[in-house]
Amino acid sequence: MNDARHFFTFAEPPDLMPVECGAGLGPITLAYETWGELSAAQDNVILILHAFSGDSHVASHEQGNSKAREQGWWEFMVGPGKGIDTRKYFVVCSNIIGGCMGSTGPASVNPATDQPYGMDFPVVTVKDMVQAQKLLLEHLGIRKLLAVVGGSMGGMQALQWCASYPDMVTSAVLLATTARHSALSIAFNEIARQAIMADPKWQQGSYYGSDGPELGLAVARMIGHVTYLSDEAMRRKFGRRLQDRCNLSFDFNANFQVESYLHHQGEKFVRRFDANSLLYITKAADYFDFTTVDSETLTSMADAGIRFLVTAFSSDWLYPTYQSKELVRLLKKNSINVSFCEIEADSGHDGFLIPSRRLTDLVAGFLRARSEEKR
Known part of the structure; x- marks a missing residue:
């Protein structure tokens, strides 16, 4: 993708990384990028965790070739003088395992067969993704995080970080996320998976080297994309306007x-994403389900003094505000320090990805306060 992306390979056989399903995975490669400079005290590290179809390219880099300077998926938030100010903080983001943006996933070569894994790739969980990220940070010599920051599925990873490695985390910023999927969210994901698997070109996941299930993947993306928007956003953007602005074609x-x-959106997604990765990541x-975390883990989080900022968006119907409030109640019930804010916005679930002065100020202020507390 660009010359700012780096790769870390670990878990070389026979020392595989155990995953929750009971299998072992290795070798594993994580694609990652960094911004800013690590402080002498190593107390300014922010780990950004991407949403399900994201990657390591959070923001552009001032140096490098034209690809490295391409805008990232959170360009308005990350960079010099921005909400996550790379003049102050050392920012790290990696592509998750199971992904298809440089990290090991179903499209990667299975060393046992010298062919792409396909559906032989083990089912991975958010906990497995976080375990791999921790190994990356250890490789980078990082032992403490000022903050873990994530939106949507990135927020799930941030929660898992706090549960798995509470002593490494100072604070967590959770945006447009949930403690667990509702039946509605699971249903939409299953429809998307079935759209892929019903495509004859899916071939039970063994489509590498051929065209692949492009139609199924495009439909899956169309389904997902609708859930990221809101009724008001779609009304404002499209209404019932026709393509030719005058006549119905009376066809399909x-x-x-x-x-x-x-x-x-479907056609664009097909060009950059792997269908099998969508299956695995949505299942993860x-x-x-953070609500099943045991009391000992929650006590460890409280004892570690982790501070949380939970932010919801008023028009998000995929992970609505009531789910954020349920998470806040769970944390507070266990004596964990948490602040909550609902931002009025009509952009739906994608609100955390759309430039917002209020969101930027909120995140910047929270991080600044955490940084000052560490001095």
Whole structure:
């Protein structure tokens, strides 16, 4: 992707990394990027955790080739003078295992067969993803995190970080996330998975070297993309406007602008994402359930003094505000320090990815206070 991306390979056979399903995985490669400079005291590290279809390229880099300077998925938030100020903080982000943006996933070569894993890739969980991230940080010599920051499925990873390694985490910023998927969220993910698996070109996951299930993957993305928006955002952006602005075609082509938009999103996604990765990552998100964390773990989080910022968006119907409030109640019930804010926004679940002065100030202020407390 760019010359700012680095790779860390570990768990070389026979020393495989155990995963929750009972299998072992290795070798594992994580693609990662960094911004800013690590302080002498190593107390300014922020780990950013991406959402399900994201990657390590959070923001552009001032140095490097044109690819390295391409805008990242959180460009408005991360960089010099921004909410997560890379003049102050050392920022790390890696692509998750199971992904397809440089890290080991179903499209990677299985050393046992010298062929892509496909569906032989073990089912991985959010806990497994976090375990791999910890090994990366140890490789980088990092023992403490000022903050873990994540939106959507990135927020799940941030929660898991606090549960698995509380002594490494000072604070956590959770944006548009949930403690566990509702039946509605699981249902949408299953429809997306079935769209892929029903495509004849899926071939039970063994499509590498051929065209692959492009139609199924495009439909899966269209389904997901609708859940990221809101009724108001779609009304404002598209309404019932027609493509040619005057006549119905009386066929099954994309008459409405919203139809054409979804087709475009599906086609664009097919060019950058692996269908099997979508299957594995959505299943990992469905399996995540922070409400089942035992009392000993919650006590460890409280004893570690982790401070939380939980932020919801008023029009998010995928992970609605009531789910954030349930998480806040769970944390407070266990004497964990947590602040909560609901941001009024009509952009839906994607609110944390859309430039917002209020969100930027909120995150910047929270991180600044945590940094000052460490001095």
